[in-house]
Amino acid sequence: MSPPSPQTVGRTTNEEVRQQNLSAVLQLVHTDGAQSRSAIGTATGLNRSTVTGLVTELIDLGLARETSAAPTGRAGRPSLGVAADDAVVALSVRAEPDAVTVSLVGLGGSVHSRVRHDLAGAPSPRRFAQNTAALVDGMRADIDRHYRLVGAGLAVPGLVDNAGTVMFAPPLGWKREHIATRVETALGMPVTAGNDSSVGAMAEARFGVGRGISNMLYMDGSLNGIGGGLIFDGTLLRGTSGFAGELGHTVVNPGGTKCACGRRGCLEAELHPQRILNLLNRRKLDEDELDIELGVVRDPAVIAEITRQVDVLSIALTNFVNAFAPEVVVLAGYLGVLLATSRERLSNAVRIDPVASESRTVRIERAHMRSHLMQIAPAELAFARLLSDPVACAPPR
Ligand SMILES: [Zn+2]
Numbered sequence: 001m002s003p004p005s006p007q008t009v010g011r012t013t014n015e016e017v018r019q020q021n022l023s024a025v026l027q028l029v030h031t032d033g034a035q036s037r038s039a040i041g042t043a044t045g046l047n048r049s050t051v052t053g054l055v056t057e058l059i060d061l062g063l064a065r066e067t068s069a070a071p072t073g074r075a076g077r078p079s080l081g082v083a084a085d086d087a088v089v090a091l092s093v094r095a096e097p098d099a100v101t102v103s104l105v106g107l108g109g110s111v112h113s114r115v116r117h118d119l120a121g122a123p124s125p126r127r128f129a130q131n132t133a134a135l136v137d138g139m140r141a142d143i144d145r146h147y148r149l150v151g152a153g154l155a156v157p158g159l160v161d162n163a164g165t166v167m168f169a170p171p172l173g174w175k176r177e178h179i180a181t182r183v184e185t186a187l188g189m190p191v192t193a194g195n196d197s198s199v200g201a202m203a204e205a206r207f208g209v210g211r212g213i214s215n216m217l218y219m220d221g222s223l224n225g226i227g228g229g230l231i232f233d234g235t236l237l238r239g240t241s242g243f244a245g246e247l248g249h250t251v252v253n254p255g256g257t258k259c260a261c262g263r264r265g266c267l268e269a270e271l272h273p274q275r276i277l278n279l280l281n282r283r284k285l286d287e288d289e290l291d292i293e294l295g296v297v298r299d300p301a302v303i304a305e306i307t308r309q310v311d312v313l314s315i316a317l318t319n320f321v322n323a324f325a326p327e328v329v330v331l332a333g334y335l336g337v338l339l340a341t342s343r344e345r346l347s348n349a350v351r352i353d354p355v356a357s358e359s360r361t362v363r364i365e366r367a368h369m370r371s372h373l374m375q376i377a378p379a380e381l382a383f384a385r386l387l388s389d390p391v392a393c394a395p396p397r
Contacts, residue, residue, distance in 0.1 A: 034083040061394040084108035090382035091152035097122040105379035129186040148395040151190035153381030162242040164193035170260035171224040192381040201229025203377035208368040217326040221334035226268035310342040314349035332367035
């Protein structure tokens with residue numbers, strides 16, 4: 001067999017480079033919003049004529065569009081800019097024990113619409129797929145008329161492997177369930193499933209407080225438990241089979257409260273919002289309501305429980321910061337509420353204890369995107385292929 005001619009190698013390489021460059025430009029306008037061509041050049045390191053060619057191709061593919069008022073970052077005449085075309089959309093589906101929520105999300109992270117179906121109890125996988133299909137059917141006419149759909153992303157509170165199989169989701173009672181395939185059949189479109197905290201971490205890294213940060217540790221808490229996601233060198237750490245980031249099952253109190261996973265004293269069992277809700281005599285409060293309640297609380301029992309939980313959280317965070325040395329720790333949901341009540345106590349505990357000197361500079365931030373986060377986050381799963389290979393995956397016009 002003769003070696004490939006240099007010309008063939010050269011052409012293949014050029015095509016690969018072009019694909020990578022198209023991907024880089026599309027990623028940039030997707031996460032950072034409208035950009036002038038010169039800003040795209042600065043961010044990507046590509047020269048003016050290359051950027052012009054790439055932008056033209058993305059516009060021809062219907063993935064980007066011209067905008068008249070790109071932010072130039074300084075005063076003066078706004079230059080003609082480029083934005084992701086938000087008529088290219090993905091469905092963002094969220095599975096929770098008490099609801100199925102579907103959002104229609106445009107490239108660039110804008111939410112066009114959102115529908116929610118409340119449930120009396122956790123849905124079976126079959127019921128969940130049916131509910132999702134019914135919600136999507138209701139959106140279908142609008143989608144067909146105005147948008148170009150790439151597929152759906154699905155966030156599940158549980159262990160989801162790289163093939164989209166839910167291995168175990170205690171809040172839903174699902175075990176070894178091929179949920180991505182099931183929903184794909186019900187919707188008739190490609191579906192990618194992932195762990196809800198992992199997709200939350202990804203979205204917060206792209207659109208929220210983690211933007212521009214290479215190493216980030218993300219943790220969220222809710223009545224469904226505590227999850228996490230680790231972003232390293234800009235990439236979500238997946239681990240074997242995709243199960244990395246299950247930080248909620250870190251044991252912080254051996255012999256403590258029994259956890260849904262079967263062990264005792266896991267972080268998510270020791271640090272559960274239900275304990276606070278019981279003390280407040282409330283059945284359910286969302287993040288914003290809890291913020292307000294805990295901001296004015298005077299009851300010593302509630303304050304003592306908050307303090308206990310913050311101290312447990314600081315033990316866990318100190319371990320994570322020592323193990324992973326992130327630049328930023330991002331706390332979302334209930335953990336964001338705890339941070340707001342006790343920022344100084346938590347920051348001081350985490351800052352003083354770590355052994356590595358760089359840990360002393362770690363920032364602890366609350367997630368920026370709040371409830372908006374989980375509307376757009378699952379869509380990122382569906383956009384992933386398009387963003388990495390815009391030419392091959394652009395939906396037909
Ligand atoms: Zn556990």
